[in-house]
Amino acid sequence: MILSKNLDDLKFDKKLKVAILSSFTLNGLDETFHVKCSEIGIRYQSYVADYNQYNQEILNSKSDFYNFSPDITFLILDIRSLLGDYFYFPYSISSAERKSLVKEKINELENLILQFKNNSSSTLVITNFNIPSYSPNGIIETKSEFGFHEMIHEINESLRNIVKNQNSIYVYDFNQFVSKYGEKNIFDYRQFHLGSIQIAFNYIPYFAYELMSYVKTMLGVSRKCIVLDLDNTLWGGIVGEDGFDGIELDQTSNGKAFVEFQKQLLSLWQQGIILAINSKNNFDDAMKVIREHPDMILREKHFASIQINWDDKAQNIKQIAEEINIGLNSIVFFDDDKLNQERIKQEFPEVLTVDMPNDPSQYSSILTNLNDFNALQRTEEDTKRGVMYAQQRQRKQFENTVSNLDQFLKQMDIKVKIKQSNGFLIPRISQLTLKTNQFNLTTRRYQEEEIRKFSKDENFEVGCAQVLDKFGDNGITGAYIVKKNETNWILDTFLLSCRVMGRGVEDAMLSHILKDAKNNGIEEFKAEFIPTLKNKPAENFLSDFGFRKHDNFWVYDLKNDIKSPNHLMVEIE
């Protein structure tokens, strides 16, 4: 095991153990990972198996690879190794034989995945196979009965199906990677013969960048929100000078580029990415375009926060973060103006400020190349997020019309549905533990696999809360894990998504848990508060509820009464 030197990454508190197993030489991938992890504040440790040792490493349950116990494993295979000589001579055998060969290879892969799953709880990313552009059958390849290309296609398709319903196993589409950068660039015969290299070393950084998507997402360092400038970012020209009819949108070549960019943004919004505006403009001029311009794709309802004014852009970004209740490190900032970019970079280095090119035709490809918006699974809550934020804006407006908080809460008709963990809820519960920073007592991060284990274990209670109110469904926004010892119960995890904070939901959840403990004859209930840079909102929660500090724990004496909020309705499912 080699650790790249000269990287002062011991200071990082996020750690990641990465294993790389491959069927060919992958020099430089490990080092590139290390640097890229370091850049985003992750302490990287790695295990790189000797090339083509992946079978032994996976099949032997006592292998060094399993001993290393990685968090994430990249299994990087190539089609030449898989097919052997049939890669060169696919037509030396009949189509029936090709079919059975493919079947055999798929079984091998399936068995490998199964063994891996039995021996390790690591996340697994397995690459699919590149379909070469060449075929000895030339132009009639596409007419061949179960031809060479179809064989590989079939293997890829099967791999996809094997993995589809497996938690924490993912297929990386290597075939797409080769399409993106070009077969002639990726596969260099000279490097192949000199060092069994199958991804040209100058493309290793791109490859590493793509695989980093999994790492970033696993560690919850993904971005949630795109903050956009307007003039020359969402449309061409300056609305204050060129006027409503003078800006470029769709009608010109330049204008088409902005529409394309907006469509890509809308598509991300539909997947749950939040959009916001940060623009120096007259509010009315700019809003007229957003509301009335026939060629605008993004409209008012797509934006969770709209800051159109003459204030400092850095101030506006802060305002947006507060309004949506997300961290600055969840934000990506698009602004064509170099000065504004510089301003944000200096003031908030944690915001990802995109270096935008002068040519708007490049905007879309810059956006689609970012690998910061990934999710390891997409829950219903994610895809509804855009709509939820629109509702949130309405709630805020309502809050402003009601003077007193109690009255406001009563009029909100809040309903909390407490649910025990089940197969459908596990991905969301895991996601909440990975993403929730503010109202989180312990900030313990759990992958799906771990939540699944807790849920099965009778010594643990895993639950979550769905919150509804008169404006709509907030979705599953609270979660907890309780460790049930014989004489006392310990609150391992307790968290609430920030968008429902401060409405008594947290009290309803805890009240339910404490009553449950009491009904089970438990006398002492223990909880922890582990401070982080971000969880100040949860700091006084336990003491306010009536817990007393005792050594490292906060303790609740269950002989006491358990309060519960009366402005909301609680349903136990």
Added chain:
Amino acid sequence: MLNDLYKIIAKVFSISESDVSDESGPKTIESWDSFNGLVLVDELENHFNVKFTISEITDVKNVADIKRHLKNHKVDLDE
């Protein structure tokens, strides 16, 4: 041109230019492994606008060999 060659070698292997001589090779420079060797090939090809064959690459034992192959590709190092 000779200067350029030494600069590239020094950069690829992270050593100082003064440590590069005709005798320098995988045996004398610790960081000169097969991978960095390929990186060197890539850098030289881009800089001098040449393309080496596999046998030229595998034949290289030291810097003098590189010079010889560059000359075969009509690169005038004395320029």
